[in-house]
Amino acid sequence: MDKEKIINNISFVIGVITLILIALFHNHLIISGIAAGIGAVLYGVCIMFNRNSSGYLFFSLGLSLAFALILFDYGVLDKGDSVTFMICLSTFLLMAVTLIFMCLNKKEISKIYSLVVEGEVIDLVKNPNTTKEYYQVIYQYKVGDEVYKVGTPDYINKFIPKLGDKIKIYIDPNDHANTFFEKTKPEKIYNIGLCTFFMIAALIIVITLFI
Numbered sequence: 001m002d003k004e005k006i007i008n009n010i011s012f013v014i015g016v017i018t019l020i021l022i023a024l025f026h027n028h029l030i031i032s033g034i035a036a037g038i039g040a041v042l043y044g045v046c047i048m049f050n051r052n053s054s055g056y057l058f059f060s061l062g063l064s065l066a067f068a069l070i071l072f073d074y075g076v077l078d079k080g081d082s083v084t085f086m087i088c089l090s091t092f093l094l095m096a097v098t099l100i101f102m103c104l105n106k107k108e109i110s111k112i113y114s115l116v117v118e119g120e121v122i123d124l125v126k127n128p129n130t131t132k133e134y135y136q137v138i139y140q141y142k143v144g145d146e147v148y149k150v151g152t153p154d155y156i157n158k159f160i161p162k163l164g165d166k167i168k169i170y171i172d173p174n175d176h177a178n179t180f181f182e183k184t185k186p187e188k189i190y191n192i193g194l195c196t197f198f199m200i201a202a203l204i205i206v207i208t209l210f211i
Contacts, residue, residue, distance in 0.1 A: 004050055011046040014039055030073045037066030048101070056097045064090035081209050092202040095195040102191075106182075113170035113180040117141045119150075121165045127155040135160055141169050143176045150179050159186045 018039025025032040032097035040062025048055030068086035069076045077085055119139035127134040134155035139146055150169070161167070161184075183191070 007046050010197070011043055014042045014046065018043070030069050033069045036064050036145055037062040037064075037069065040065070040118050051105075056094055057103070059097060060090040060093035061086075063093060077209060083113070083210055085206060088202040088205045092199050092206070094136045095199045095202075099195050101193065109180055113172055113178075115143070115171040115176075117143060117169050117171060118166050119160045119169040121163050121167075122149070124160065124163070125151065133160075137161060139167070139169060141171075143171065146176065148177060152181060158190070159184055 020036060021039070022032045025035060040058045042062075044055040044058030044060075044062060046055070050060065062088045067089060068077070068082045071085065072079065072082040079134040119141040121137055122140045123138035125136040125138060127136070134157045136155050137152045137160070139150055139152075141150070167184065168182060170180040170182060
């Protein structure tokens with residue numbers, strides 16, 4: 001049995017146990033809610049190992065729900081503040097986990113796509129299914145005497161390069177047609193800046209709840 005199947009089986013067991021606990025303590029909302037939160041955290045961690053980005057959401061919501069219910073149960077926060085705390089903490093955790101896994105995934109990807117070449121933009125293909133300005137960027141690159149063409153996996157509408165622009169393309173040395181596109185510097189700044197903004201805003205709101 002491979003790693004993915006093992007993790008899927010563990011995730012299934014966690015989900016079943018969590019549902020059983022919720023059913024057993026359905027008359028005790030605090031206990032059942034905390035059980036749901038812990039179950040969501042464990043489930044999220046499991047599916048994160050399978051590179052499923054929805055795991056970030058389960059982890060963040062589960063942990064913030066458990067903490068919010070504990071603080072409410074001990075009278076530290078009232079019902080309204082507990083909801084605000086849960087939303088803000090989950091936002092902070094989601095952004096933090098996203099940043100962490102962005103770094104970890106980059107290291108893992110660099111091991112697989114270890115060959116780096118320079119690619120040049122040779123075409124911009126507009127998405128025919130929308131009137132908005134979404135484009136697939138077509139790059140051309142050369143490995144040895146072979147010339148390859150590859151398009152970005154998705155249509156983009158931000159930070160669209162110009163014809164002739166050049167970027168680094170990461171290639172699987174065992175399959176030169178298998179590529180990975182690293183985000184451009186403006187994209188990196190935008191993503192990191194957005195995550196940082198939401199983290200700071202959420203943290204400030206959380207702090208004000210205890211003042």
